[in-house]
Amino acid sequence: MTPRTPLRFYGDPLPDVDTGELQGKLIVIEGPDAVGRTTQIDRLRTWLEASGHAVLDTGMARSALAGKGIQQAKEGNTFGPLTMTLFYTTDFADRLENEIIPALRAGFVVLTDRYIYSIIARAIARGENRAWIENVASFALVPHVVYYLRAEVPDLVSRVVVGRGQFDYWESGMDLGLSSDMYDSFVKYQDKLIRALDSMSDRYGFVTIDASRPPDSIFADLQRSIAHLFGGVSRTAAPRPGRGTQSK
Amino acid sequence: MPLPTLQPNRYKGKLIIVEGIDGSGKSTQLSLLAQYLRAPGRPVAYSAWNSSPLVKETTRRGKKKEMFTPTTFSLIHATDFADRMERYIIPMLKAGAVVCADRYAFTAYARDVVRGVSRQWVRNLYRFAVKPNLAFYFRVPLEVAIGRILGGRDAIKYYEAGMDLGLSRNIVESFRLFQGRILEEYDAMAAEMGFHIIDATGSIEKQQQQMRDIVDRELGITLPASSPRPETRA
Numbered sequence: 001m002t003p004r005t006p007l008r009f010y011g012d013p014l015p016d017v018d019t020g021e022l023q024g025k026l027i028v029i030e031g032p033d034a035v036g037r038t039t040q041i042d043r044l045r046t047w048l049e050a051s052g053h054a055v056l057d058t059g060m061a062r063s064a065l066a067g068k069g070i071q072q073a074k075e076g077n078t079f080g081p082l083t084m085t086l087f088y089t090t091d092f093a094d095r096l097e098n099e100i101i102p103a104l105r106a107g108f109v110v111l112t113d114r115y116i117y118s119i120i121a122r123a124i125a126r127g128e129n130r131a132w133i134e135n136v137a138s139f140a141l142v143p144h145v146v147y148y149l150r151a152e153v154p155d156l157v158s159r160v161v162v163g164r165g166q167f168d169y170w171e172s173g174m175d176l177g178l179s180s181d182m183y184d185s186f187v188k189y190q191d192k193l194i195r196a197l198d199s200m201s202d203r204y205g206f207v208t209i210d211a212s213r214p215p216d217s218i219f220a221d222l223q224r225s226i227a228h229l230f231g232g233v234s235r236t237a238a239p240r241p242g243r244g245t246q247s248k
Numbered sequence: 249m250p251l252p253t254l255q256p257n258r259y260k261g262k263l264i265i266v267e268g269i270d271g272s273g274k275s276t277q278l279s280l281l282a283q284y285l286r287a288p289g290r291p292v293a294y295s296a297w298n299s300s301p302l303v304k305e306t307t308r309r310g311k312k313k314e315m316f317t318p319t320t321f322s323l324i325h326a327t328d329f330a331d332r333m334e335r336y337i338i339p340m341l342k343a344g345a346v347v348c349a350d351r352y353a354f355t356a357y358a359r360d361v362v363r364g365v366s367r368q369w370v371r372n373l374y375r376f377a378v379k380p381n382l383a384f385y386f387r388v389p390l391e392v393a394i395g396r397i398l399g400g401r402d403a404i405k406y407y408e409a410g411m412d413l414g415l416s417r418n419i420v421e422s423f424r425l426f427q428g429r430i431l432e433e434y435d436a437m438a439a440e441m442g443f444h445i446i447d448a449t450g451s452i453e454k455q456q457q458q459m460r461d462i463v464d465r466e467l468g469i470t471l472p473a474s475s476p477r478p479e480t481r482a
Binding site for chain 1: 300302303305306309310315316317318319320323324326327330331333334335363364365366368369372373375376
């Protein structure tokens, strides 16, 4: 591994965390819904483990504290934008403090399916104040690298239709009241999310990857970049590209 | 950098809140005030800290299993508050109600900072909250509050005593230290936040009379219409 500089926080540090102890790598995969993040994370995990790295993968609404509460709130019809933003931030904080940081301390590679950027993008898409949510989320660690899998809305639409066979209420942003039908709403909402993520790209140093290409090409790019991050991981250990796995 | 502030109340209704440490008697006083305010043509709404149907189950479980860190404790309470704000407090204010809130953002300002969360961060976190028209702070010496709590309810709870801070292994001692620091935070912000300070060692009747006098003086002419009030008894 190349010499590392200690990770830091975006804003005020979390109480009781010594960043000097964090030896692992924090890698974020960001991007809109249905862009293929899960597929790539599954393949990266297999590849990294084959190369001898211990890997933790984590993603939104999977925390022990808030995961269940968020699922229940999504099943109801009264999940307001501020409440949603803060519930997901709670979920993220719980995973950061209880999963991500302990794993980094133990020298794991942490692969996270989305990070604070999706929370910020969703809040912006819902008209919340950008400075407010950026400050709220500023307790996050600055990752070693953020890959932004970027595609246009038509690419996402075809993946939803082919891959899942139906539109999801929340992925379509139906709570925003943009349209009464899920297709139109999905198109408008995902466009807002993509624009919000684009607008964060420079500030947060995203590495943008063109995700309109086939999964194998995306994976090859990610492998190359991550190998560089480690100062050269043997690519011969890479398994044969598998088939895309289920999402969520 | 100046600390972030709350949103002015641009709505028809009025917002009255109470603050104070556990055992200060604020909830008793607020429910008596709500009765005084309730009158034909003047809807009165009530919202308690930590009561969102969407969020409180998560909070309850987290407390029971002692899962919270200072940051997640702060965030889950803000989530609960946001839900009540979006779904209840703001709609009620728009509808012209007098909204009475038992604890408000100031509880988080005091408590979360004592837990070690950044002051600037927690003030920003609650920036979406509507600024109260009237804020009452029930000021009580620590020993009086402890006496009330030990004499009344079954037991002091883990987070209420700040046991997560590791101040003391003795729960009463931890409560004393934790609530003492919260008291200092409340006192320090009282002037900035325009708290009306009520001496919470006085009789219940005397405190209530003070509250009603302040409401009449500060909001009397702006309160939504009602029929004449019956005379209050001390």
